[in-house]
Amino acid sequence: MRRDPDPIPFNSPMIADGTLEYIRQTVEAMHTSGDGPFSQRCVEILRESIGVSRVLLTPSCTSALEMSALLLGIEPGDEVIVPSFTFSSTVNAFVLRGARPVFADVRPDTLNIDEHQIEPLIGPRTRAIVVVHYAGVGCEMDAIGEVAARHGIPIVEDNAHGLFGTYRGRQLGTFGPLAALSFHETKNFSCGEGGALLVNDDSYFERAEIIRDKGTDRQQLFRGAVDKYTWVDVGSSFVLSDILAAVLYAQLRARDSILERRRKIWDTYDREFRGELEDWGVQLPTVPEHCGQAYHMYFLILPSLEYRRGLIQHLAERGIDSVFHYQPLHLSKMGSRLAPGGGACPVAERAGDCLLRLPFFNDLGSGDQARVIEEVRAYGRNAARRATG
Numbered sequence: 305m306r307r308d309p310d311p312i313p314f315n316s317p318m319i320a321d322g323t324l325e326y327i328r329q330t331v332e333a334m335h336t337s338g339d340g341p342f343s344q345r346c347v348e349i350l351r352e353s354i355g356v357s358r359v360l361l362t363p364s365c366t367s368a369l370e371m372s373a374l375l376l377g378i379e380p381g382d383e384v385i386v387p388s389f390t391f392s393s394t395v396n397a398f399v400l401r402g403a404r405p406v407f408a409d410v411r412p413d414t415l416n417i418d419e420h421q422i423e424p425l426i427g428p429r430t431r432a433i434v435v436v437h438y439a440g441v442g443c444e445m446d447a448i449g450e451v452a453a454r455h456g457i458p459i460v461e462d463n464a465h466g467l468f469g470t471y472r473g474r475q476l477g478t479f480g481p482l483a484a485l486s487f488h489e490t491k492n493f494s495c496g497e498g499g500a501l502l503v504n505d506d507s508y509f510e511r512a513e514i515i516r517d518k519g520t521d522r523q524q525l526f527r528g529a530v531d532k533y534t535w536v537d538v539g540s541s542f543v544l545s546d547i548l549a550a551v552l553y554a555q556l557r558a559r560d561s562i563l564e565r566r567r568k569i570w571d572t573y574d575r576e577f578r579g580e581l582e583d584w585g586v587q588l589p590t591v592p593e594h595c596g597q598a599y600h601m602y603f604l605i606l607p608s609l610e611y612r613r614g615l616i617q618h619l620a621e622r623g624i625d626s627v628f629h630y631q632p633l634h635l636s637k638m639g640s641r642l643a644p645g646g647g648a649c650p651v652a653e654r655a656g657d658c659l660l661r662l663p664f665f666n667d668l669g670s671g672d673q674a675r676v677i678e679e680v681r682a683y684g685r686n687a688a689r690r691a692t693g
Contacts, residue, residue, distance in 0.1 A: 311624070312623060313625050315489070315663070316668075317494055317665075318555065318562070318666040322554045322557070323550070329341075335546055337546060338549075339361075339546070340549065342549040345553050346549050347361065349556045349557070350485075354478065356503070357504075358512070359501070359502055359503070360503065360542075361500050361549060362501055362516070362542045363497060364393075365393065365487075366396070366499070367501075368485065369393055369398075370400065372484065372501065373397045373398045374515050374538060378431055378432070380401070382398075382403045383406050383430045384433075385408055385425050386405050387407070387408055388407040388408065388632045388634040388639075389630050389651075389652035391464075391630060393462075405633070407647075409421055409648075409651050410649070410652050412651050414441050415438045415655055417435050419443070419444040419451070431457065433458070435448060435462065436465075437462070437469060439589065439603065440465040440598025440599060441592070441598075442476050442596075443471070445474075460481075463502075464491065464499075466597075466600065467491075467493060469600075470595065471594065471595055476598070477504075478502070479504075481505035482508065484501060485501075487500070487552055492599070492600055493555045494555065495544075495555075496551065498544050499544075501516075514537045515540070515542065516542040518540060519537045519540075569664060569673060570599045570602055572673060573662065573677065574588065574589070577680070581604070589602065604659070605655060608657075612628065612657070612658055612660050614687070615660060615680065616660065619679055619683075622675075626663065628656075628659055630655075630656060631656045632649055632652040634647075634649055
């Protein structure tokens with residue numbers, strides 16, 4: 305009797321060596337809340353490896369973005385420029401403060417915000433430019449930085465995909481005064497749910513600590529700067545549990561081997577698909593020479609929505625899970641309400657219809673990856689034959 309091969313998930317969270325031991329240490333130390341020993345170890349690794357002076361672990365990337373909106377003093381009526389092709393958290397953080405999103409289209413090669421569209425979108429109420437380093441490939445930060453500096457507008461980097469990626473040799477997350485990281489289970493480094501705020505401008509740090517700690521100056525008490533702490537500002541509970549930090553620490557310690565493994569998976573997909581799939585009208589990822597990518601995902605931009613639907617079904621019937629990605633925010637129910645008549649974003653719209661992400665995770669085996677590659681090719685060959693009669 306034929307035995308069906310084991311299913312291949314789109315994502316599978318990694319449990320790094322030492323994880324359970326670190327969790328045990330956290331529980332035995334009776335410090336499972338935030339800012340414990342493992343939180344501090346994670347902060348030190350991030351500070352030293354990225355080259356930032358201030359890192360605050362948060363419960364999610366969304367939390368870090370919400371802190372950014374508070375730190376920038378976003379108020380009702382303000383405008384924030386964001387790419388349409390991103391997750392809702394990127395814009396929700398600012399909408400929660402009353403801002404109106406101004407959606408920009410993305411580049412057809414990297415799917416990052418189109419740097420040429422930013423300046424025409426700037427108005428008297430623009431208070432921030434939010435960039436997303438899609439798939440861990442850096443936006444064109446030289447051009448974006450020049451526009452931001454010319455108008456005196458801060459940049460916020462949504463670097464959920466790009467930890468340890470670089471742009472012209474400089475770490476992503478270090479170009480704006482504030483940047484957000486994600487440690488969700490779908491990311492290269494994960495602890496189930498988690499994030500971090502990178503503070504590249506020290507003038508924001510004291511208030512960032514207060515906002516993160518329910519609007520109190522408790523951290524100053526711990527440093528001996530005050531003799532008691534009190535409520536001094538708006539804030540919320542934006543602190544990551546030390547149990548989750550223990551999970552994250554195990555992965556950050558293994559960051560070099562994790563990145564190398566992901567590089568090999570990405571390179572294998574790219575090597576096997578280059579040429580043949582392109583001949584069938586499939587667009588493969590573009591990584592500019594001046595960008596050191598983070599190897600976050602491998603995606604295909606297929607010729608049509610129908611092609612994508614067919615390929616997803618073909619793979620699913622063979623036990624392979626593949627998923628599309630963002631739906632353009634300017635076309636969403638909320639986006640249409642907040643920014644009516646905001647204009648078309650044709651590149652984002654095509655990506656929303658045609659982009660497909662393939663299985664990609666730290667423990668993806670070579671045999672399973674070979675199955676994915678062969679089934680994508682098989683579907684493409686059949687599609688090509690049908691197209692030629």
